[in-house]
Amino acid sequence: MSARDRILERVRAVLPSREDAAHPGPFLGWRAGPLASDVPGWFSEMFTKAGGEVVRVGSPGLASAWLADFAAGFGTASVGATLPADLIPQLAIAPPEVAELGVSMGRGAVAETGSLILDARDGRRTQLLPPTHVVLVRVEDVHATLADALDHVSHDLPSAVGLHSGPSKSADIGQITVTGVHGPGRVLALIVG
Amino acid sequence: MSRGRPAGYARAAADTIRNKPQIRSAVTAATKSFDAHRREAWSQIDVDAWRDWCRDVKQHVVTHLDRYLEEAEAKLLANGVRVHWAESAEEALAVLGAVVDEAGIRRVVKAKSMLTEELGVNEYLEGRGVHVRETDLGEYIIQLLGEPPSHIVGPAIHRSLDDSRRLFHEHFGTPMDSSPEALAATARQALREEFLAADLGISGGNFLVAETGTLALIENEGNIRLSTSAPPVHVAFVGIEKLLPRIADLSGFLQITARAATGQPIGNYVSLISGPRRAGEIDGPETVHVVLVDNGRTRLLGEDVAWEALRCVRCGACLNICPVYRQTGGHPYGFTYSGPIGAILAPGLLGLEEAMPLPFASSLCGACADVCPVRIPIPDILLHWRERAVEAGLVPASERLGMRAYAALAERPRAFAAAGAGLRFVPWALGGRALPVLGGWSGERAPPELSPRPFHRLWKEGIE
Numbered sequence: 001m002s003a004r005d006r007i008l009e010r011v012r013a014v015l016p017s018r019e020d021a022a023h024p025g026p027f028l029g030w031r032a033g034p035l036a037s038d039v040p041g042w043f044s045e046m047f048t049k050a051g052g053e054v055v056r057v058g059s060p061g062l063a064s065a066w067l068a069d070f071a072a073g074f075g076t077a078s079v080g081a082t083l084p085a086d087l088i089p090q091l092a093i094a095p096p097e098v099a100e101l102g103v104s105m106g107r108g109a110v111a112e113t114g115s116l117i118l119d120a121r122d123g124r125r126t127q128l129l130p131p132t133h134v135v136l137v138r139v140e141d142v143h144a145t146l147a148d149a150l151d152h153v154s155h156d157l158p159s160a161v162g163l164h165s166g167p168s169k170s171a172d173i174g175q176i177t178v179t180g181v182h183g184p185g186r187v188l189a190l191i192v193g
Numbered sequence: 194m195s196r197g198r199p200a201g202y203a204r205a206a207a208d209t210i211r212n213k214p215q216i217r218s219a220v221t222a223a224t225k226s227f228d229a230h231r232r233e234a235w236s237q238i239d240v241d242a243w244r245d246w247c248r249d250v251k252q253h254v255v256t257h258l259d260r261y262l263e264e265a266e267a268k269l270l271a272n273g274v275r276v277h278w279a280e281s282a283e284e285a286l287a288v289l290g291a292v293v294d295e296a297g298i299r300r301v302v303k304a305k306s307m308l309t310e311e312l313g314v315n316e317y318l319e320g321r322g323v324h325v326r327e328t329d330l331g332e333y334i335i336q337l338l339g340e341p342p343s344h345i346v347g348p349a350i351h352r353s354l355d356d357s358r359r360l361f362h363e364h365f366g367t368p369m370d371s372s373p374e375a376l377a378a379t380a381r382q383a384l385r386e387e388f389l390a391a392d393l394g395i396s397g398g399n400f401l402v403a404e405t406g407t408l409a410l411i412e413n414e415g416n417i418r419l420s421t422s423a424p425p426v427h428v429a430f431v432g433i434e435k436l437l438p439r440i441a442d443l444s445g446f447l448q449i450t451a452r453a454a455t456g457q458p459i460g461n462y463v464s465l466i467s468g469p470r471r472a473g474e475i476d477g478p479e480t481v482h483v484v485l486v487d488n489g490r491t492r493l494l495g496e497d498v499a500w501e502a503l504r505c506v507r508c509g510a511c512l513n514i515c516p517v518y519r520q521t522g523g524h525p526y527g528f529t530y531s532g533p534i535g536a537i538l539a540p541g542l543l544g545l546e547e548a549m550p551l552p553f554a555s556s557l558c559g560a561c562a563d564v565c566p567v568r569i570p571i572p573d574i575l576l577h578w579r580e581r582a583v584e585a586g587l588v589p590a591s592e593r594l595g596m597r598a599y600a601a602l603a604e605r606p607r608a609f610a611a612a613g614a615g616l617r618f619v620p621w622a623l624g625g626r627a628l629p630v631l632g633g634w635s636g637e638r639a640p641p642e643l644s645p646r647p648f649h650r651l652w653k654e655g656i657e
Contacts, residue, residue, distance in 0.1 A: 113459035178377040
């Protein structure tokens, strides 16, 4: 008998003496709570509160112009594999291990938690290694709740999804919060549309 | 790293309070701050409804554990994950040993995981000559110090800024007045090299979704994302009770766990891992192993009262509010999990005799039950373990006799009054501690300060 079978056998020996508990159904969260009519605005509020920065532009053209301007302050960039070609900044492209700036295409965002949704197909290292990270998100991909976002993502799961909710932080040294410990110390959400 | 055993609790706790006052102040300050953040975060939500929902989902999982274990296994396998089962720490470590041999692993980065502490992963790997590096900043600090974690969420909360300055000065030559930012930058640089050079990343798992075979990991620094993304092999150790039925269930659990632990709306980074790197993906591990670990959990499931502890999400909220934990931090408990949750898990996972006297390391004030996000009735379970300890003869004979004597006195008002009056003349300073029973109670405690008049006389004469 394998470890698997012995573990399952022990579980099955006990469960008849435990009263079946039903699953309570979907998580209701806020119910009629602070569900904002302005979902991107709610995302901005939550993401900013966690130390992130939000830039809102009306069109892909304006996003491209903003990125070009922002990227001018950096020497090299690493870019996501699914970033539209016209949004790739005019910088020397470098591996994420050494790039000063990372630019990723976001799968979406979550307003209630202030989270960016990042897909492994866009490249994990660009999402994590450069000290500054810009993530493009289409405004229609900003979900109000985590439940909505997970439902959307679950229909097409890559090997890894990362939810990034602000810059990397730690309070492990003397309980004092510092940013940029392992992940990026500066994270910008570029909301397009 | 020496962890001690629960049997040494009273002595170690007394030693901490008497001889290491800086630990008490650091732990008290950190836990009060965690708890204040939790309170603020809970005030923003319909917290009772959230806690009910989380309790009910976990209760459902535990009462259908076989079904969800099999579903998770099937989904993980379909996702290309290699699934292993381990009944004990030895079996879990043997799985790791086989991975190390097969892939020729020399360098390991570790994401913070209490289960790997429970299993003794670091000692095992070091014993096999494998370089292993903790990458959570707090875990890194205590690894350099050679200490076990003292808190589920904040492993180094017993250490001050000056402790870290001294440590980094010794290891990296950084100035003694370095800012926390400068120290963190030093660690970032040292650990960045470790991430990129590692052959294997090891993590735990906060949740494992049966429906999709997805492992969910919560953190703030990015070290878990890096440990599970940069090295070519990832091994995740997951307790068998960590299952959730559906991916939708994460929406409640990711939020309440963060709000209970640190008061954040969600952990700064959440990794949802559904297998190894796929065709068309440009990075990520080629091989992912999930080790489903029992190590006493099925024994705990068989306990008629204490089994509800299997709902625990390891948020640390009960540690943060516990007036007993706050005095010493986690080290004196001599067990991976400390505070109220540790005191109820230890008898289930280790056996009651080995876990003594942890169920007694509580004032039964009930604060832990008030903050538990999955509503584990911790004080009831503590009382249950105490009753079991008395039945099993695991409490000192003097204490049993003392309790019997007390019961006899309490039934006789005159004798009770006389004894109460007599207590006021015990010469504590002059050897009162040597008295039977009283000595046992006062040996590790400050002598009680009694009011000049007993309560029943105050009552009779009128309380001002």
